[in-house]
Amino acid sequence: MTQEKKKGTIQEINGPIVTIRLPGVQNGEQVRIGSLGLYGEVISLEGDEALAQIYESTEMVRPGEPVEGLGHPLSVELGPGLIGGIFDGVQRPLEAMFLKAGDQIPRGLSPLPLDREKLWHFVPSDNLEPNMPIINCARLGVVQETETVEHRIIVPPDIEGELIELAPEGDYNLEETIAQVRDRHGQVHHLKLYHRWPVRKPRPYESRDNGIEPLITGQRILDTFFPLLKGSKCAVPGPFGAGKTVVQHQVARWANADIVIYVGCGERGNELVDVLDSFPKLKDPYTGRPLMDRTLLIANTSNMPVVAREASIYVGITIAEYYRDQGYDVVMLADSTSRWAEALREVSGRLGQMPVEEGYPAYLASRLAAFYERAGRVETMDCGKGSVTLIGAVSPPGGDFSEPVTSHTKEIIQTFWALSKELADARHYPAIDWVDSFSADVGTAAEWWHENIDRGWEKRRAQALAMLARDAELSRIVNLVGPEALSSAQRWVLEGAALVKDGVLQQSALDPVDTFSSPEKQFMLLDLVLTVYDEGAALIELGVPVQELSEMPVLARLRRCKELYDSSQVDQLKAFRDEALSDFKAIHSEYAQRGEQTA
Amino acid sequence: MSAKEYRTASSARGGLLTVADVPNIAFGDRVHIRDQQGNTRNGQVIRSANDEVLIQVFEGTAELDLESTWVRFLDEPVEIALSPEILGRIFNGLGEPRDYRPPIVSNLRRSISAAAFNPAARTYPREFIQTGVSTIDGLNSLVRGQKLPIFSASGLPHNRLAAQIVRQAKLPDDDSRFSVVFAAMGVSYADARFFEEEFASSGVLGNVVMFVNMADDPPVERLTLPRMALTAAEYLAFDLDRHVLVVMTDMTHYAEALREVATAKGDVPARKGYPGYLYSDLAEIYERSGRIKDRHGSITLVPVLSMPSDDITHPIPDLTGYITEGQIVLSRELHNQGIYPPVHISPSLSRLMKDGIGKDFTREDHPHVSNQLYALYARALETRNLASIIGADELSARDRRYLEFADAFEQRFVQQGEDEDRSIDETLNLAWDLLSTFPPQALTRVNETEIAKYHRQSA
């Protein structure tokens, strides 16, 4: 910053909200307060006084201590070195802080997010030459960030003009100039391998595009029943312990995305450690590389100051947009958006703003919508395609989906993966309720499935859902008058639905074979179970007792298929289906014969 | 220490005292207040402006006369003095002795509101702790460094269960140094006595630090008490390399005290009058458990809370469940049937179990056995429900087997003696006794190898 730093003093401290006197400070400006130099951000102005929210604990800070305005809003550093890292809610590098400061996060410490010493091998784009006009987001060259991720060095979105000079291939650190661009005012910008961008300002793009293909997560209930398109937005609501975090971890592990950004927003420290421990050992099923090579973590755990929690999801989404601008498909997971909303509520409460529902301020809905709006599939400024898929966990108090955060979120998103306490209590995992969940994108997903996997996808999916609905209806009858009231065909529906639940829907994240299920395996299992059901239904027409069908050994094995055969063993599943069919055929001919004898 | 005293109190209401004309007092500063009787009360600055501060008075503001109130700012945060001598001692919520022995003298004083652990400094907890209680070890295993609360309700034996855990908890083949920190908030004399006698009779008293706030002690002290206790626990675990088990009871009293103060301050309520920050506040406490890289000790946290009107969706259990790594839920129904410990397994959960059990930790069949029991019991409860509507006689033979399983499971697996210390092998073998009442093909959560090895019909 060239300009003189603004100086002022603290007037009042009310927890994380501090009143400062700092003439000339702007709304949104970053400030450092007190002798410790705690970081914060101005959230409202009144004459020479301003209110700032502070990202760190203000314990033992006094009125009268100095304040400094930094002249810029909360921004992130965007450049190589992000992937594989773990940052806090305002992008401080947690590994580096641990090495430097020990077990606990000290106040006032602010190491730079990206390593300045490290050298990166830069390869300039070969279609660029000096004196060429250059647009914003144009690709200057690439750096191999991890073995999986090629980091595309782009011109910052707010700069364009004429390229004066581009550095030759070679090793550079982050502070070295790799290009010079003269803008139309004649000002020369020295571009480096990184640039900064304010987190509350969405990065621009050329135009929005429709989603065209599903994000494959390897989870049957998600991909087959409630598909999510790349570039779409999704909520995962559920009471505590129902499995929101496991769903998000599973998506982070197995989704066919280029980049995964996981924001632990107001949740448990150990859950981030789990990712840090396990991801380097797990292989990306698409590239065979360690998963950490495409993953980045933002951590504001529940015990960290709440104001930084509010910032954390903006930090995450800005980094996501940055990789989108490089032409990548990015998935951002936020666990949990409810904690973010609560941070908003806490600040608004301290400001004495009028609460509207359950203490939340009136602008909750619009803030949520604006945040989710940053997801999308776009044409980037340099005519590439990229996407940000946003998946937010929601933690409704008491598991009550009518509360403000869940209900507002539901109106915004395309796909809704609703978790149920009943299913979780019965250890039916993933505990995603097939009645409450929905996807607005089944039609588009169907095109993909029909083209790439099987033409029967949409029909089979619908058949399974109809069977589950019928099952619920029939179970209600059983609970009123007992199982005797059902016909054989109806009882076979119950059996069929149980097979769908056990053999298809249930998928343990902990099972080494079944944790990931390729689309081929997903469809094969579904088709297998429904084939068995159809065959049985035909036999029941012939008069075969349900009892006999239910006790067929093939059913018990069918339930185990998902764990016996991995995604590369779809042929074995086919062989199993043939076996099952011949078992049914045997019964069929037996009964057909009997039928002839009695006739 | 600043010795400056002020007599400029301008208002006193609901535990909050405003003092005018004081220069630049630190936020969070500790305060001594001398009332007209000459008694000293304790407080903390919760809002500080140029010339005026708001003080939360721990002993309350009742009978404070503004004229004759003296306020002294200590210029330090709320701290606790730490030394190995804390073991075997009893303190109140402010860290003052309540065992008629001298205060701890030490150069080591720590603020009780510790900075958050850096997630990058943590290691994932994965060492199985055997508690000897089948419903915990077998189905909701506790690991070292976990926070696993007991959700209870008035009249249920949560204290006895907590005491049994303290008595029996051990790591198989490990006899490293072990301590207990006991934090009691708003408890009755009977309960406090119960624990004291428990610790004495099991011979651990010398390894226990107790922080006690009785039902008739000032509620505001309940706010500092768990933080005192955890600061002591951190010292024992990360300075003295001990494995610390922290038992806190009753967190509901803590939350109620928080609500009382929040209401007095005029904070915007969220649900049932509890402030919106109850979640973050509880998280600050619970997240202090865990394991840290390169440190030998650990903090395992077992908070006990009573669910108001047995309602698990009440904000206190609800927010706790959102923070902790699972929960052990006690059921009045089982209790009324005379079953001890009345652990209702369906809503109970241990999230860290998955990494602490199985082949290299307990036994290879453990994860599957646990799942299988859960699935069978869920189905059995449905069947029991059905039987209550249509009558047990109307059930099919298959359904009747589930009914029998439910009873056997509760009577034999859940039920155990208060002194019965079952090894994990005993627990798992007992599980197989029950599983073996089903034919192998009905057991789809355990694999074929496990069936061959453990199912009674196969073996």
Ligand SMILES: Nc1ncnc2c1ncn2[C@@H]1O[C@H](COP(=O)(O)OP(=O)(O)OP(=O)(O)O)[C@@H](O)[C@H]1O
């Ligand atoms: N797909 C799954 N496979 C196996 N186990 C699962 C699965 N989903 C959930 N679980 C089990 O449920 C537990 C709780 O899940 P999780 O931690 O994801 O809940 P949550 O909804 O995120 O809860 P909270 O809101 O409290 O964070 C997990 O620890 C795991 O034991």
Ligand SMILES: [Mg+2]
């Ligand atoms: Mg979670």
